[in-house]
Amino acid sequence: MEYKLNFSVNKQPVDLLVEPHQTLLEILRDNLFLIGTKDGCGTGDCGSCTVLVDGEPVCACLMLAVEAEGQEVTTVEGLVTDSELHAVQKALIANGGVQCGFCTPGVLLSSVALLTRNPQPSEVEIREALAGNLCRCTGYDKIVRAVQEATKELEHA
């Protein structure tokens, strides 16, 4: 049986039919073609499927799409405004925080959620917020430095 799902993705209202077994990740990638959100482990360990639901990071692979009814979902595609990259995106590029790029969308959304909640995080707080985003290129230091730089950038903005 299909269910009608009304929710918002990157501030756009979305209205579609979904099967209960479809995850939010599947709907984002396969129905809405928002392939910035990555399908890594599928079991909530790696964080590459991280999206924001009502502003909070969650693993889209462990959330049934039907459960997103009425909620606001933000994916990496939603971070760009007027063709301008988000400060964290710019800082990741400038600091070499992107290697293979597979973890990057999840890293971005976890970082943006952190900075929204806590505009001046300590290094420990940044590492804690990113603990659920595994980078197998192991470039964590550069990622942390990028988030620190974005913090300064946003402060001046």
Added chain:
Amino acid sequence: MNRFDYLSPRNLAEALQMLSVRPEAIPLAGGTDILVQMKERSRHIEALLSLKRVPELHQYSLNGTLTLGSALTVGQIAAKQEIQRDYTALAIGSGLIGSVQIRNMATLGGNLCNAAPSADTAPPLLVLGAEVVIASHQGERVVPLETFFLEPGRTILQPTELVKEIVLSKSHTRTGSFYIRHTPRAGMDIAVVGVAAAITLNTNEIILNARLALGAAAPVPMRAVQAEALLPGHRLTDELLREVGKTASQEAEPIDDLRASAEYRRHLVNILTQRALRGAMAKAKSNQGYQE
């Protein structure tokens, strides 16, 4: 994942009614355990009963007693300042589960109902004297958490029952609690052993009351009652700590598995019991003069 029916009740009465008609339906809270079981271990599910839109299960109240709706996320619980202060062990345990993403999804009720021996909220709730309010279409019953777990993955819940909320008694002056676990990695890991302690002191810093609980040290989370019994009437000396740690390690019933040997787990129970007690003691000393 297999195909399943999705039931989405809008209130508790509707949820319990649906469950009485479809007792094979499995309650879905955060989904961080159940979806993994369906994907990885091909657990076959006929129907999921979503608890997301059942407002009664999301309630939070601190009114003398602390009432925690079963569908509150562990992230919400870990972030509450009054829980950090007065029910410290629970805030610590909740804050250690998974990652930020997982804590934004995983619920208190789910952590308990999944009944993993290593559940990080279980030892804290055991030392805090938690009671579980269980609801079905026929009414409610209240049981102490100690009687809730039967074996790994199994609780006393009947198929038509849900955990509605967890109730903790009022926190008293000069009471402190603490939780500590051992994991090979700093985060995103499962406790090899976890120990919670709660202590109430008198004005002379003599222990009036103490509770200890062990996770991943037996088939179900357990109180270490023999070790606890050594504490009342005494000051927490190094000698007493060693004695209590040793007793707790003898009381534990650990197994050998891929994470650790039983012998190593007993050693961890000994050491972590002492550290948890020190942590609870420090908290109890600092919790002066409010409430009561």
